Amino acid sequence: xxxxxxxxxxxxxxxxxxxxxxxxxxxxxxxxxxxxxxxxxxxxxxxxxxxxxxxxxxxxxxxxxxxxxxxxxxxxxxxxxxxxxxxxxxxxxxxxxxxxxxxxxxxxxxxxxxxxxxxxxxxxxxxxxxxxxxxxxxxxxxxxxxxxxxxxxxxxxxxxxxxxxxxxxxxxxxxxxxxxxxxxxxxxxxxxxxxxxxxxxxxxxxxxxxxxxxxxxxxxxxxxxxxxxxxxxxxxxxxxxxxxxxxxxxxxxxxxxxxxxxxxxxxxxxxxxxxxxxxxxxxxxxxxxxxxxxxxxxx
Amino acid sequence: xxxxxxxxxxxxxxxxxxxxxxxxxxxxxxxxxxxxxxxxxxxxxxxxxxxxxxxxxxxxxxxxxxxxxxxxxxxxxxxxxxxxxxxxxxxxxxxxxxxxxxxxxxxxxxxxxxxxxxxxxxxxxxxxxxxxxxxxxxxxxxxxxxxxxxxxxxxxxxxxxxxxxxxxxxxxxxxxxxxxxxxxxxxxxxxxxxxxxxxxxxxxxxxxxxxxxxxxxxxxxxxxxxxxxxxxxxxxxxxxxxxxxxxxxxxxxxxxxxxxxxxxxxxxxxxxxxxxxxxxxxxxxxxxxxxxxxxxxxx
Numbered sequence: 292x293x294x295x296x297x298x299x300x301x302x303x304x305x306x307x308x309x310x311x312x313x314x315x316x317x318x319x320x321x322x323x324x325x326x327x328x329x330x331x332x333x334x335x336x337x338x339x340x341x342x343x344x345x346x347x348x349x350x351x352x353x354x355x356x357x358x359x360x361x362x363x364x365x366x367x368x369x370x371x372x373x374x375x376x377x378x379x380x381x382x383x384x385x386x387x388x389x390x391x392x393x394x395x396x397x398x399x400x401x402x403x404x405x406x407x408x409x410x411x412x413x414x415x416x417x418x419x420x421x422x423x424x425x426x427x428x429x430x431x432x433x434x435x436x437x438x439x440x441x442x443x444x445x446x447x448x449x450x451x452x453x454x455x456x457x458x459x460x461x462x463x464x465x466x467x468x469x470x471x472x473x474x475x476x477x478x479x480x481x482x483x484x485x486x487x488x489x490x491x492x493x494x495x496x497x498x499x500x501x502x503x504x505x506x507x508x509x510x511x512x513x514x515x516x517x518x519x520x521x522x523x524x525x526x527x528x529x530x531x532x533x534x535x536x537x538x539x540x541x542x543x544x545x546x547x548x549x550x551x552x553x554x555x556x557x558x559x560x561x562x563x564x565x566x567x568x569x570x571x572x573x574x575x576x577x578x579x580x581x582x583x584x585x586x587x588x589x590x
Numbered sequence: 591x592x593x594x595x596x597x598x599x600x601x602x603x604x605x606x607x608x609x610x611x612x613x614x615x616x617x618x619x620x621x622x623x624x625x626x627x628x629x630x631x632x633x634x635x636x637x638x639x640x641x642x643x644x645x646x647x648x649x650x651x652x653x654x655x656x657x658x659x660x661x662x663x664x665x666x667x668x669x670x671x672x673x674x675x676x677x678x679x680x681x682x683x684x685x686x687x688x689x690x691x692x693x694x695x696x697x698x699x700x701x702x703x704x705x706x707x708x709x710x711x712x713x714x715x716x717x718x719x720x721x722x723x724x725x726x727x728x729x730x731x732x733x734x735x736x737x738x739x740x741x742x743x744x745x746x747x748x749x750x751x752x753x754x755x756x757x758x759x760x761x762x763x764x765x766x767x768x769x770x771x772x773x774x775x776x777x778x779x780x781x782x783x784x785x786x787x788x789x790x791x792x793x794x795x796x797x798x799x800x801x802x803x804x805x806x807x808x809x810x811x812x813x814x815x816x817x818x819x820x821x822x823x824x825x826x827x828x829x830x831x832x833x834x835x836x837x838x839x840x841x842x843x844x845x846x847x848x849x850x851x852x853x854x855x856x857x858x859x860x861x862x863x864x865x866x867x868x869x870x871x872x873x874x875x876x877x878x879x880x881x882x883x884x885x886x887x888x889x
Binding site: 323326400444453454457461467468469471475477478479480486487488489497503506507510511512513514515516529532533535536 | 753778
């Protein structure tokens with residue numbers, strides 16, 4: 292936890308872990324129930340100016356555009372091709388699904404995984420100019436390691452696509468693909484070229500892994516609430532609430548984007564969780580004050 | 591593996607594990623990719639005369655019947671109340687969902703878990719007269735332990751309900767709830783009595799975790815194929831096929847119910863997987879010849 296400044300946030304994390312790992316303590320949690328869940332975008336890595344997966348989808352639309360001349364006059368593709376960010380910022384689900392259908396579906400899962408791998412190696416974040424995987428937050432990587440050293444099992448619970456995040460979770464976060472929970476498209480198991488694969492369809496599996504969908508998907512995957520939950524936006528509110536339902540002592544952590552110099556300042560989309568965090572005295576991490584460094588690699 | 595008789599099935603398992611865990615061997619598999627998946631009903635425990643979860647549902651219908659006098663004249667409830675097994679053996683999905691709706695939904699998930707726990711402690715298998723959890727197959731418990739001792743991660747992939755199996759997977763099989771993949775009903779996250787819970791709805795999440803649904807759910811949960819897959823019926827065929835898609839050496843095991851004296855003989859519902867197993871030289875386990883003992887506790 293070297294990249295964390297001394298302060299109340301760091302202290303509350305260290306105190307909690309010490310308390311629940313102390314054999315004989317009334318707060319002791321068996322290692323088998325030490326489960327910590329982390330949101331991804333904005334919690335473990337950078338989410339501005341776009342979610343990485345949205346940047347991936349926009350780049351794929353641009354790559355495919357020469358085969359679709361009609362997109363120049365058809366929304367939402369027109370907005371992507373013209374970088375019409377005001378339009379894209381207001382994108383509604385039916386239009387988002389149209390983009391999803393051509394960038395995340397209509398291909399085998401192996402082909403999708405190949406495209407994600409290639410994109411991760413080449414694409415750069417528009418604001419910071421480095422690869423997306425270099426924009427993991429260094430203090431958060433240390434927190435993941437610290438928890439694992441104390442026999443916590445660390446999970447990602449992302450609104451993003453599960454197959455997208457599984458492609459880099461181990462390399463970037465040390466989290467194996469079986470510890471990633473996320474949104475998904477419908478897939479069919481198929482025979483192909485004498486082997487087996489999946490065909491990805493343009494339909495989203497319900498619930499989307501965001502908001503009240505996160506506890507539902509966690510319960511199904513893990514069979515119980517986590518004891519630590521970490522998020523940064525209103526889409527994480529119910530996940531943090533759900534961790535309070537654990538029979539064990541639990542810890543809720545909110546990452547607050549308040550560093551104008553080194554990252555980006557924003558509370559938009561986090562108003563509800565900030566209010567609940569203050570009311571319930573959850574641990575609020577100030578990126579400005581609590582993070583000695585921000586990114587895993589120099590940005 | 592003391593309850594396994596010496597023979598080609600036991601040998602093929604031991605040979606496989608030795609080969610893939612030998613450092614320096616060209617067949618070596620890193621521990622992180624040693625993933626073994628097991629069907630539950632008929633593979634890890636008894637599934638006759640009914641799936642345990644079906645017996646649970648029938649008992650719940652009988653418990654609820656006094657509040658529903660109309661059930662005496664309404665199918666499928668009438669058949670359950672009258673033990674009309676020929677009718678029930680032919681039950682179609684819409685009727686099965688009617689039973690599911692009153693026995694597995696319309697209550698909180700905590701209440702459902704409580705009912706499952708209570709039922710497991712009291713109910714007895716109709717043929718063998720002992721608790722269902724006593725009818726785990728002893729050689730299979732040993733196989734799970736043997737694989738874990740060799741750093742395999744063991745998963746259950748069941749057509750049954752994930753929340754049903756998670757209630758006993760650790761105690762009976764040593765498999766934690768987060769390593770159970772199964773069928774599910776739609777749930778909503780709710781606030782209740784100042785805390786949080788889930789309301790269970792009478793809608794089944796697609797795909798049902800059977801047949802071609804098994805590889806889909808495995809891929810989503812684990813991000814890759816398993817290297818060992820074990821099943822006993824046609825509902826496991828695609829799961830065993832999917833394990834062949836692993837880039838590593840893989841092992842497919844079929845449990846064959848051929849012991850008329852100590853268990854039950856049946857090939858019905860396993861015709862396709864038996865044919866594929868023979869064609870592809872998968873490992874076929876004869877319960878009659880390969881199992882020295884059958885059940886985890888005396889039946």
